[in-house]
Amino acid sequence: MPKPSELKISDDELRESIETNQLRLMRERGLDLSIFSPRASFMAHHIGDFPVSSTWAALCNELCYRVSQLFPDNFIPAAMLPQSPGVDVSTCIPELVKCVEQYGNVAINLNPDPSGGHWTSPALSDRYWYPIYEKMVEYDIPAMVHVSTSCNACFHTTGAHYLNADTTAFMQCLTSDLFHDFPTLRFVIPHGGGAVPYHWGRFRGLAQEMKKPILEEHLLNNIFFDTCVYHQPGIDLLTNVIPVDNILFASEMIGAVRGIDPRTNHYYDDTKRYIEAASVTPEQRYKIYEGNARRVYPRLDAALKQKGQ
Numbered sequence: 160m161p162k163p164s165e166l167k168i169s170d171d172e173l174r175e176s177i178e179t180n181q182l183r184l185m186r187e188r189g190l191d192l193s194i195f196s197p198r199a200s201f202m203a204h205h206i207g208d209f210p211v212s213s214t215w216a217a218l219c220n221e222l223c224y225r226v227s228q229l230f231p232d233n234f235i236p237a238a239m240l241p242q243s244p245g246v247d248v249s250t251c252i253p254e255l256v257k258c259v260e261q262y263g264n265v266a267i268n269l270n271p272d273p274s275g276g277h278w279t280s281p282a283l284s285d286r287y288w289y290p291i292y293e294k295m296v297e298y299d300i301p302a303m304v305h306v307s308t309s310c311n312a313c314f315h316t317t318g319a320h321y322l323n324a325d326t327t328a329f330m331q332c333l334t335s336d337l338f339h340d341f342p343t344l345r346f347v348i349p350h351g352g353g354a355v356p357y358h359w360g361r362f363r364g365l366a367q368e369m370k371k372p373i374l375e376e377h378l379l380n381n382i383f384f385d386t387c388v389y390h391q392p393g394i395d396l397l398t399n400v401i402p403v404d405n406i407l408f409a410s411e412m413i414g415a416v417r418g419i420d421p422r423t424n425h426y427y428d429d430t431k432r433y434i435e436a437a438s439v440t441p442e443q444r445y446k447i448y449e450g451n452a453r454r455v456y457p458r459l460d461a462a463l464k465q466k467g468q
Contacts, residue, residue, distance in 0.1 A: 168222065170229060177226055182233060184412050188431050194452075194459065195223050196237035196268050200316055202307040205275030209243040209250055216241035216254055224262040235459060237266035237303065240291070242273040244280070249290040259298050265458040266347075267295070269302035271328050276311030276320050283328055284335030292341050299457050301345035301383075304328045317415035325353025329382065333366055333374070338381045345381055345455055347407060351388035356400045375402070383455055385409035386430045386447070389416050394433035403443040407451050408434060 185193065197219035204212055216239050223236040238258035240251040258264040269291065272278050281287040283304070295302060309320035325348050338344060348355070355362060363374055371377050383405045388394050397406060410430040420427050434447055453460035 170225070173222070173226060174229055177230060177234075180413055182230065185233065188410075188412075188429055190410075190431065191233065192463075193234050194237050194266060194456070195226055195234040196266070196303070197223060197239040199268065199305045199321075200308045202239050202242075202268065202270060203275075204242045204270055204273035204307055205244060205310055207243075209241065209246045212243045213241040213250075213254065220254065220258050220262065220264075224258075224264075227263070235462060236262055236264045237268060238262070238264045239268045240270070242270050244274045247290075248288060252290060252294055255291070255294055259300065259458075263458075263462065264300070265456045265462065266300050267291075267302050268305050269346075270306055271304055271324060271331075272306050275307060276309035276314045278327075282331040282335070284331050284337045289340075292344055295345075296341055296343055299343070301347055301455050303347045303349060305349055321415070322350055322353040325350050326355060329353070329355045329362070329378075332378055332382060333362060333371065334369065338378070342380075345383065347383045347385060347455065349385050349387055349409070351386065351393060351397050352384040352401070356384070356397050359400045379405050383407055383451070386434060387411050387414070387428070388430070388433070389427040390420070391433050391436060394430070394437055398437050398439055398443075398447075403439060403446055404451060406447050407455060408448045 181193065185191070197216075201219075203215070220236070220238045223234075223238075227234045227236045236258070238255060241254050242248065242251060255267060258267075271283050272280060274280065291302075304324070306320055306324040309316040311320070314320040314323065328346070328348055329352060332338070332346070359374075366372070366374050366377060379402060384397065384401055385407050386394060386397065387409050388397055408430070410428050412428050414428060416427045418427060419425065425432055434444060439447070453463070
């Protein structure tokens with residue numbers, strides 16, 4: 160297997176790829192900075208063994224770091240971990256440490272199901288995951304809880320597996336006392352939280368029946384949701400149900416839904432349009448776009464302040 164240093168992708172090739180894709184869309188849509196991580200569906204933790212995952216993670220993380228160095232005003236890196244089904248997650252720690260200490264990563268991606276749709280790993284509340292959480296707390300970094308490609312034919316990767324995982328991760332946290340053990344641990348659940356905002360009453364009721372604290376106290380100091388929701392009614396629901404302090408602006412760009420909505424003649428994933436049209440105050444809109452991200456990603460905030468931003 161190749162080493163990251165043997166990867167033959169030139170800076171010019173990286174510049175061309177980024178400038179004609181992500182950066183072009185960011186400029187067109189009025190976005191300035193992205194937290195840049197390896198593509199979730201290509202993390203592919205279910206392929207091969209731990210050495211394969213370790214090599215692939217190192218390669219991808221190095222590329223993201225190089226992009227952040229080529230475009231320091233537009234990208235800051237987040238790391239994928241070399242997870243492998245059935246392997247002790249402490250094996251991921253060296254890559255996590257390297258990415259934070261050498262590459263300046265501000266977050267990690269954490270896959271709750273490295274098996275690719277068969278859910279063979281313990282729940283996120285299990286002590287199995289604690290070595291990762293301990294490092295997250297030490298470095299004060301959040302995790303984007305995001306699965307990779309589904310290799311289970313029953314679950315379409317982006318239409319089912321992703322959204323199922325978002326909902327599952329939230330429920331695993333709801334049924335546990337994980338944040339009692341790690342009060343500063345922070346998870347970002349993508350795709351607007353899957354089914355969570357739409358069924359907020361169900362989750363409130365379940366928490367009540369389980370004698371848990373009300374959800375705002377039980378989970379919302381530690382769990383946040385992004386805005387990868389690709390129609391106006393979905394964003395309106397998200398901002399009406401979930402406290403604005405728990406919503407972070409995001410757009411997959413370039414991700415699962417790349418087409419133009421014939422009803423609006425705009426790209427589905429141009430989520431800034433939805434935030435601009437949502438019934439929120441200017442102060443709340445600032446929180447969604449920037450303020451919350453600085454709070455949830457302290458290393459991002461520190462990096463920006465170092466630049467005088």
